[in-house]
Amino acid sequence: MGEIYVSRIAKLREEKNLTQRQIAEALGLDVSTVRNWEKSRDGVKMFVRVAKLCELLNCEPKDLYEAVEPEEDAEL
Template sequence: MKQKAKPRIAFLREKAGLTQLELSRLVGVTESTIQNWESGRTGTEHIERIIRFCKALNCEVQDLIDYVSDSPDEPAAKLSSLSEIHHLLGTDEPSLTPSPNSEVAQKQQVSH
């Protein structure tokens, strides 16, 4: 009997403190695409295929793609914290304890 995949996208999105709209903007898809993925209507076959890639190659998902900048002078952007993602989206949420990464990012912004 074949098992049907149940996506954990909604759980992980909520755990990250993101709305469907915020996640859609970060991923580069429509909000309805996120809704379809979360409900399992579409997208799960792609996720399962990526999982099979990682198992076959004994690697992590991020190892599958090498990100390079379009401009040789511009380093590839890396987001190191959830607060940086919220800042990028313009949806800053108050934090009870600022992370060291967010303090570094704020100091870098002030110095530019």
């Protein structure tokens, strides 16, 4: 049988004594987004895909992105 992924965000958040609202405000998100992450409604599929991509590329998630300075005239 395949693996089942569940969100650990609520547990980690509670260990840091943070509220969903504090997390949402720190990330510039709506509280409902954090709530959905904690209930595994959003994000788990993306996590699984990133994990599989990292396995294929033999890298860590942090290796997939890098910070770059935007060009002054570039649109984001």
